[in-house]
Amino acid sequence: MKEAKKYMNPYLGGVLLGLVLIVAFWVSGRGLGASGAPKAALVAGINAIAPSHTANTAFYQEYLGGHAHPLKSWLVFEMLGVLVGGFLSGAVAGRLKFKVEKGPNVTSKVRIIFAVFGGILFGFGSQLGRGCTSGSALTGMAVLSAGGFITMAAIFGTAFGMAYFVRKLWL
Amino acid sequence: MGPLIVNEIISPNTNLLIAFLIGIGFGFVLEANGFSSSRRLAGMFYGYDTTVLKVFFTAAITAGIGLLFLSLFGWIDLSFIYINPTFLWSAIGGGVIMGAGFILGGYCPGTSFCAAAIGKLDALAFIGGILIGIVIFMEGYPLWEGFFKAKYMGSPLLSDWLNMSRGLLAFLIAIVAIGMFWVGEWAEKKFARDDYEINQH
Amino acid sequence: MKPRLILASVILPLGLIIAAVPPNTTKAYKLTAGQLLNEVRENLQFIHPDQVADMLIQKDPSLQLIDVRSKAEFEKFSLPGAINVPLENLLSEDYEYYINQDVKLNVFYSNGSTDANEAWMITRQLGYKNNYVLQGGLNYWVETIMNPEKPASTSPNEEIAKYDFRKAASSALGGGGGDIAPAATELDAPAAAPPVIKNKKKKRVQGGC
Numbered sequence: 001m002k003e004a005k006k007y008m009n010p011y012l013g014g015v016l017l018g019l020v021l022i023v024a025f026w027v028s029g030r031g032l033g034a035s036g037a038p039k040a041a042l043v044a045g046i047n048a049i050a051p052s053h054t055a056n057t058a059f060y061q062e063y064l065g066g067h068a069h070p071l072k073s074w075l076v077f078e079m080l081g082v083l084v085g086g087f088l089s090g091a092v093a094g095r096l097k098f099k100v101e102k103g104p105n106v107t108s109k110v111r112i113i114f115a116v117f118g119g120i121l122f123g124f125g126s127q128l129g130r131g132c133t134s135g136s137a138l139t140g141m142a143v144l145s146a147g148g149f150i151t152m153a154a155i156f157g158t159a160f161g162m163a164y165f166v167r168k169l170w171l
Numbered sequence: 172m173g174p175l176i177v178n179e180i181i182s183p184n185t186n187l188l189i190a191f192l193i194g195i196g197f198g199f200v201l202e203a204n205g206f207s208s209s210r211r212l213a214g215m216f217y218g219y220d221t222t223v224l225k226v227f228f229t230a231a232i233t234a235g236i237g238l239l240f241l242s243l244f245g246w247i248d249l250s251f252i253y254i255n256p257t258f259l260w261s262a263i264g265g266g267v268i269m270g271a272g273f274i275l276g277g278y279c280p281g282t283s284f285c286a287a288a289i290g291k292l293d294a295l296a297f298i299g300g301i302l303i304g305i306v307i308f309m310e311g312y313p314l315w316e317g318f319f320k321a322k323y324m325g326s327p328l329l330s331d332w333l334n335m336s337r338g339l340l341a342f343l344i345a346i347v348a349i350g351m352f353w354v355g356e357w358a359e360k361k362f363a364r365d366d367y368e369i370n371q372h
Numbered sequence: 373m374k375p376r377l378i379l380a381s382v383i384l385p386l387g388l389i390i391a392a393v394p395p396n397t398t399k400a401y402k403l404t405a406g407q408l409l410n411e412v413r414e415n416l417q418f419i420h421p422d423q424v425a426d427m428l429i430q431k432d433p434s435l436q437l438i439d440v441r442s443k444a445e446f447e448k449f450s451l452p453g454a455i456n457v458p459l460e461n462l463l464s465e466d467y468e469y470y471i472n473q474d475v476k477l478n479v480f481y482s483n484g485s486t487d488a489n490e491a492w493m494i495t496r497q498l499g500y501k502n503n504y505v506l507q508g509g510l511n512y513w514v515e516t517i518m519n520p521e522k523p524a525s526t527s528p529n530e531e532i533a534k535y536d537f538r539k540a541a542s543s544a545l546g547g548g549g550g551d552i553a554p555a556a557t558e559l560d561a562p563a564a565a566p567p568v569i570k571n572k573k574k575k576r577v578q579g580g581c
Contacts, residue, residue, distance in 0.1 A: 006370050006371055006372050009371060009372040010225035010229070011225055011229050011379045014226040015379075018232070020196045021234035023193060026173040026175065027181065027189050028174060028186050029173075029174030032281070034281035034284065038298070038305060039305050039309075042309070072187065074187060077190040077194065078191065081190065081192060081197065082281065083198060083284055083288045085195035085196060085197060085285075086201060086202040086287075086288035088195070089201075089203045096290055097289070098291075098292060101209045101293055103213075112296045114276060115276050115293040116300040118271075118273070118276015118277065118278070118297060119276050119299060119302075119304060121272030122268075122269050122273065122297075123305040124307055125266070125269035125270075126269060126280060127305055127309075128265035128319060129266050129268075130256070130258065131255055133269075136266075138230060142235045143238070143252060144330050145254045145328060146327045147256060147327075150263060151265065151266040154262065154265070154267050157266075157267075158266065158271055162274045170210060170217060170277070229379065236383065236390055243390070341387060341390055342388060343391075345383050349383065349384070352380075353376070
């Protein structure tokens with residue numbers, strides 16, 4: 001069997017990621033982010049399907065009131081790029097494969113269920129916290145933002161705290 | 172002189188195009204470092220794979236110190252870059268919920284997109300979950316609007332709170348980060364698992 | 373060598389440098405009262421009408437005249453290429469682009485020099501550079517440039533040279549060579565209309581997740 005291609009050295013990877021961040025700041029004045037993109041897509045989608053609903057619900061009114069077309073946002077384009085970039089890297093390294101990644105002690109089905117559940121929590125939490133790990137934690141730390149540090153501490157602290165209780169999922 | 176968009180050296184549409192290119196870079200680096208693997212991400216919290224720690228902190232200190240140097244050379248005006256606002260309660264509350272989501276789902280939004288791009292089905296499930304979670308937030312918005320908007324503190328910097336210069340804080344973070352790298356390497360040896368291979372250069 | 377060590381040995385010295393270097397002043401640097409007093413006493417902010425006239429004739433692009441009088445007075449008479457920033461609106465955001473920059477040489481002027489001097493003091497206190505005051509204001513300008521006084525034939529060459537220059541300047545600047553009364557009268561402004569103030573608010577970046 002072909003030996004799996006190795007991943008990049010993490011320190012090198014970190015430096016490269018830091019450089020990507022610097023470029024983002026230098027060109028666009030902002031750092032990276034992720035959770036805003038699915039939100040923008042959802043708002044655009046819901047608005048297209050049910051405009052009467054968006055006109056009457058508090059959140060959409062606030063959001064649409066302040067923005068141009070939601071899909072014309074920096075984050076949406078960035079996440080499209082992430083898809084392409086991830087695919088390219090996977091292709092180059094021969095890691096393109098449909099599979100369910102999971103710990104050795106759970107079934108795929110359980111893993112998928114928890115993935116969905118985790119996603120729901122993360123989707124909700126990222127809206128509440130105004131950012132996810134890329135936007136708040138990574139970018140926030142790079143600009144020394146207090147909010148970024150707080151969010152990051154909360155995310156990692158909670159994850160560490162819960163790790164023991166859900167260890168069956170991964171270990 | 173940066174940021175380019177502010178000084179109108181590039182147009183908003185070019186900005187979007189560059190966002191796409193930056194995204195490609197971001198996605199590539201994430202995947203190449205194995206962030207497309209949920210076991211790797213979760214490994215951070217069990218010690219058997221601390222790649223997240225290394226990449227994250229290295230990126231943060233590289234970018235942090237890099238930006239300060241750029242500012243020193245006058246190539247960027249730091250007063251124009253976006254600093255995320257601090258709403259104390261929602262930052263903590265959102266962070267806690269996200270932390271739970273992280274350990275249960277094994278991804279965060281950025282990495283899930285990256286993993287989905289190479290075919291991970293659990294990442295696809297995670298993204299589905301994200302969409303549901305966002306819809307829940309949006310629909311029920313009035314219920315938590317108060318909490319969401321509570322305790323707005325502007326966009327303070329940690330260096331302001333700790334009453335030190337940015338450069339000094341960046342340096343301290345760098346020291347902490349480097350210390351963590353040694354802890355990480357130790358943890359990987361101690362908590363290594365038979366069925367998991369770190370597989371990196 | 374282990375990547376960690378390479379990284380540490382690069383990042384730590386860089387971090388040390390960035391920590392030791394005083395923070396880059398992208399925030400406005402304010403003068404202390406003492407510093408301002410010193411500058412005021414040395415009268416370094418004044419620019420003589422001769423210099424301004426010279427720059428105008430040469431069409432020096434770095435000159436930016438700023439009229440701090442009211443709009444009505446500005447429209448009645450203004451120096452070529454001047455923009456109008458009435459003193460009470462000096463700190464409005466619209467004009468920050470003009471008074472807080474380090475490319476052009478701003479010269480505040482008013483009828484006398486009191487208002488212009490006030491404008492200078494305020495902007496200097498905020499740390500803005502490149503702002504000056506037209507010495508003597510418009511009144512002195514008219515006296516020296518528009519209506520240059522002919523020196524006696526026994527005056528030193530320097531004086532005569534200055535007079536010649538001013539006469540030339542006044543014709544070039546629409547002064548008619550010496551019969552214009554100070555500010556009160558109408559004057560045919562030279563062909564170009566005062567430049568339109570561009571609303572150059574720097575864009576605020578958007579961001580966040």
